[in-house]
Amino acid sequence: METLPIGDFAARSGVAPSALRYYEREGLISSTRTGGNQRRYLRSELRRVAFIKIAQQVGVSLDEIRDALAELPENRTPTKADWAKLSAHWRGRLEERIAIMERLRDQLTGCIGCGCLSLQRCNLINPADRLAARGAGPQMIVNPPR
Amino acid sequence: METLPIGDFAARSGVAPSALRYYEREGLISSTRTGGNQRRYLRSELRRVAFIKIAQQVGVSLDEIRDALAELPENRTPTKADWAKLSAHWRGRLEERIAIMERLRDQLTGCIGCGCLSLQRCNLINPADRLAARGAGPQMIVNPPR
DNA sequence: CTGCAACTTAAAGTTCACTTCAACTCAAGG
DNA sequence: CCTTGAGTTGAAGTGAACTTTAAGTTGCAG
Numbered sequence: 221m222e223t224l225p226i227g228d229f230a231a232r233s234g235v236a237p238s239a240l241r242y243y244e245r246e247g248l249i250s251s252t253r254t255g256g257n258q259r260r261y262l263r264s265e266l267r268r269v270a271f272i273k274i275a276q277q278v279g280v281s282l283d284e285i286r287d288a289l290a291e292l293p294e295n296r297t298p299t300k301a302d303w304a305k306l307s308a309h310w311r312g313r314l315e316e317r318i319a320i321m322e323r324l325r326d327q328l329t330g331c332i333g334c335g336c337l338s339l340q341r342c343n344l345i346n347p348a349d350r351l352a353a354r355g356a357g358p359q360m361i362v363n364p365p366r
Numbered sequence: 367m368e369t370l371p372i373g374d375f376a377a378r379s380g381v382a383p384s385a386l387r388y389y390e391r392e393g394l395i396s397s398t399r400t401g402g403n404q405r406r407y408l409r410s411e412l413r414r415v416a417f418i419k420i421a422q423q424v425g426v427s428l429d430e431i432r433d434a435l436a437e438l439p440e441n442r443t444p445t446k447a448d449w450a451k452l453s454a455h456w457r458g459r460l461e462e463r464i465a466i467m468e469r470l471r472d473q474l475t476g477c478i479g480c481g482c483l484s485l486q487r488c489n490l491i492n493p494a495d496r497l498a499a500r501g502a503g504p505q506m507i508v509n510p511p512r
Numbered sequence: 513c514t515g516c517a518a519c520t521t522a523a524a525g526t527t528c529a530c531t532t533c534a535a536c537t538c539a540a541g542g
Numbered sequence: 543c544c545t546t547g548a549g550t551t552g553a554a555g556t557g558a559a560c561t562t563t564a565a566g567t568t569g570c571a572g
Contacts, residue, residue: 325460
């Protein structure tokens with residue numbers, strides 16, 4: 221099967237060789253080796269790296285990404301269905317994150333605009349005082365009540 | 367004027383005293399001192415800290431936040447209008463970030479779902495190949511063409 | 513077969529955003 | 543006054559996510 225050396229794989233994935241080696245040490249991706257111990261990457265690994273980059277954009281740590289990728293089958297190249305399952309999972313994450321941002325956007329203008337950005341009173345930060353028990357700070361935005 | 371010692375200020379802002387000292391060293395916030403060299407914070411500093419926390423949520427570095435805050439008047443307590451100006455600026459940032467996330471959400475399902483997440487071909491990553499000159503990787507999502 | 517770019521490793525270094533530590537001083541209630 | 547909790551400093555430590563370095567090895571074009 222056609223494989224790529226690390227330089228080519230780096231170019232195609234947009235991730236530096238050093239980062240790829242790091243990901244491998246951390247168990248996020250894998251490679252086979254040539255007789256001379258050089259890495260060769262399957263094309264299917266590009267999907268993994270793409271997923272890693274996208275997840276990072278959403279603000280997920282490599283630890284969590286590793287856990288997510290662990291759900292893909294180990295013995296065979298992941299199928300469309302395998303990725304679709306992961307995809308559904310991450311759509312949820314994304315929606316969550318978008319919701320945080322939108323709350324931020326919708327309230328920031330009014331709130332900073334009116335000069336009320338005062339953490340304890342502002343409804344951006346602590347609407348209706350229902351979050352006192354959850355500690356100080358912008359709880360509402362980061363960790364909103366369901 | 368009424369001021370707060372660092373402990374109270376930390377409690378009200380939801381930021382640890384050590385972080386507040388760090389922010390001050392880094393030029394993001396300021397305080398006055400008592401005769402015995404202890405910090406006293408103006409209430410208006412709470413707005414600054416709130417802004418810092420919100421900007422961090424959007425993924426902005428402290429460096430950039432400092433630059434933004436530098437646009438507030440130094441000699442007087444910022445007015446509603448001062449904050450409104452900053453607010454407008456940051457609404458832009460937020461919108462941008464939300465747009466990235468939404469592109470991600472709208473395309474992730476189809477793209478990962480169809481198994482095409484392959485960085486060079488996928489329209490999530492590199493639609494119509496118009497981004498080749500901007501380097502490899504998920505350019506489309508992170509840094510879309512206008 | 514040779515030369516040289518591309519690869520290998522372990523270990524140390526970097527940046528960001530803090531936290532922790534040690535040694536000390538201040539402020540305020542009893 | 544005295545105790546004690548809160549505050550002060552500079553310096554070192556932390557963890558995440560990599561990058562850089564040094565010293566050596568491999569693979570392919572000519």
